[in-house]
Amino acid sequence: MTQFGQAKVYSKQGSTELTIDAGGYLNAASGKVTMPGVLGKGYIDLPLAAALEAASADSINALTSGTNPSISRINAGTDPKGQIYWSSNADKVQWDIMLPHDLSTAGGMILNLYGEASGTANTWGVGIFFGVGDADAGTTGPLTSTPANCSIAISSANIIANAPMTVLVGPTSASGLVRLYGARLVYSKASS
Numbered sequence: 001m002t003q004f005g006q007a008k009v010y011s012k013q014g015s016t017e018l019t020i021d022a023g024g025y026l027n028a029a030s031g032k033v034t035m036p037g038v039l040g041k042g043y044i045d046l047p048l049a050a051a052l053e054a055a056s057a058d059s060i061n062a063l064t065s066g067t068n069p070s071i072s073r074i075n076a077g078t079d080p081k082g083q084i085y086w087s088s089n090a091d092k093v094q095w096d097i098m099l100p101h102d103l104s105t106a107g108g109m110i111l112n113l114y115g116e117a118s119g120t121a122n123t124w125g126v127g128i129f130f131g132v133g134d135a136d137a138g139t140t141g142p143l144t145s146t147p148a149n150c151s152i153a154i155s156s157a158n159i160i161a162n163a164p165m166t167v168l169v170g171p172t173s174a175s176g177l178v179r180l181y182g183a184r185l186v187y188s189k190a191s192s
Contacts, residue, residue: 040188042103082181123140167183
């Protein structure tokens with residue numbers, strides 16, 4: 001067995017495979033790469049500024065500081081972090097993305113929402129659609145009274161590879177105040 005450099009990549013005599021100490025490998029005969037641990041994960045950020053308001057059955061609108069939900073800074077003087085803010089409103093915000101080519105449908109996906117609710121108890125309502133004309137694969141997730149991450153699992157049975165995806169997010173109740181500070185999808189990468 002021979003070790004190459006600090007990355008701890010090993011080769012076995014007579015083998016067509018290089019093994020990476022963290023758990024991945026490269027098979028030279030098949031040209032297949034398997035990434036170790038977190039390197040086998042992909043991330044799709046859902047920028048707050050790219051969200052649109054799903055205002056009615058057939059229309060979507062840009063978010064501004066004057067809409068509800070709105071997009072704004074928390075406080076320009078003390079905390080310039082951006083937020084999507086719902087005030088006694090349950091309209092969803094929407095992101096339309098194209099799934100990356102390296103996504104493995106076998107591992108499912110995780111939607112991470114970082115936010116909080118104040119006043120009345122509430123939950124996240126999430127709509128997930130793959131392709132065009134697909135059924136809703138969404139669910140709900142907990143909202144807390146302090147900023148926290150909510151991880152929502154998306155079943156691999158619903159994922160369509162190399163297809164567009166629509167993500168809808170909003171509170172399930174039109175009461176109280178809800179803030180979303182960040183959103184991201186996590187997926188397993190396919191072996192190349």
